[in-house]
Amino acid sequence: MPTERHVRLFRNGRNQALRIPREFELPSEEAIIRKEGDRLIIEPLRRRSLLALLATLEPLEDEFPDIDDLPPLDDVNF
Template identity: 65%
Template structure:
């Protein structure tokens, strides 16, 4: 696969844009663009699964609320 290709820059409204050739396309629909000196570096963002996001959360320092408080016992519920 080619890793380098000459492309043309164009205007899209007030933004400068370029078309990414098919052989250089990135997966996903989001990326981070940063400038390093005279170069632009484009890094694709990979979506994390829910378990990965939850694993990154800090534990809570407060107790969980009693969600059953004030509700009748389960054996007294009529349908």
């Protein structure tokens, strides 16, 4: 896979745009773009997993009551 390709910039309304060649297509419908010096960095926006989201949350300080009388597993409707 090539790591570099010449592309042309064009105007799309008031925005500057470029067509991304097929070999550089991103596996996403959305992306993050940032500027580092003269470079533009475009990265696919990946959905965070539930575990990654939960890892960012603060632990709960609340005390939860003990549950003494749990129903038998066959009587639980999911």
